[in-house]
Amino acid sequence: MSIQANYLGMPLSIDELDQENLAYFAHCARHDFQLQKCDDCGLLRYPPTTGCPWCASPRATWTPVEGRGEVHSYVEVHHAIQPAFKAHTPYMVLLVDLDTQKGQPSETEALRVVGNLTTPDGALAPPDLVRQIGIGTRVRMVFSDVADALSLPQWTIDGAALQPTRPWRYPQE
Numbered sequence: 001m002s003i004q005a006n007y008l009g010m011p012l013s014i015d016e017l018d019q020e021n022l023a024y025f026a027h028c029a030r031h032d033f034q035l036q037k038c039d040d041c042g043l044l045r046y047p048p049t050t051g052c053p054w055c056a057s058p059r060a061t062w063t064p065v066e067g068r069g070e071v072h073s074y075v076e077v078h079h080a081i082q083p084a085f086k087a088h089t090p091y092m093v094l095l096v097d098l099d100t101q102k103g104q105p106s107e108t109e110a111l112r113v114v115g116n117l118t119t120p121d122g123a124l125a126p127p128d129l130v131r132q133i134g135i136g137t138r139v140r141m142v143f144s145d146v147a148d149a150l151s152l153p154q155w156t157i158d159g160a161a162l163q164p165t166r167p168w169r170y171p172q173e
């Protein structure tokens with residue numbers, strides 16, 4: 001069964017043939033972050049795909065993964081490309097290195113999960129929060145409920161983690 005929803009006035013759709021993303025978002029709807037773990041080489045992968053990017057095996061098992069990590073890179077968006085996001089600028093898109101499997105299968109690799117920066121309750125972060133974030137900031141996953149069958153994994157500052165004294169930010173201010 002496909003997923004149809006509306007996010008900030010924007011239609012979101014996952015086709016019924018996209019079994020991997022349907023399974024991924026079925027877990028997310030329960031606020032349960034799971035990734036496919038290859039049955040042959042044992043590595044996790046993101047985003048969801050039909051085959052293992054490391055060994056090409058089609059066999060995998062959905063596995064719970066801790067939603068914690070560190071900002072690998074970010075984009076601070078001031079000019080919304082979608083009208084629905086205009087009221088929320090500046091907003092942040094984060095690329096986060098998960099702690100799980102960081103440095104595997106080679107030292108420069110990690111599971112890098114994309115999401116917006118949000119408040120702890122999953123709303124897009126206000127400008128004062130956006131300014132605190134940079135490369136190296138510790139974050140934890142939260143879910144934004146969009147519809148009954150659809151919740152988006154997002155990122156918020158991990159209040160329990162030791163933070164860098166000054167996370168690295170692009171020189172723009």
Ligand SMILES: [Zn+2]
Nearest residue numbers: 038041052055
């Ligand atoms: Zn594999």
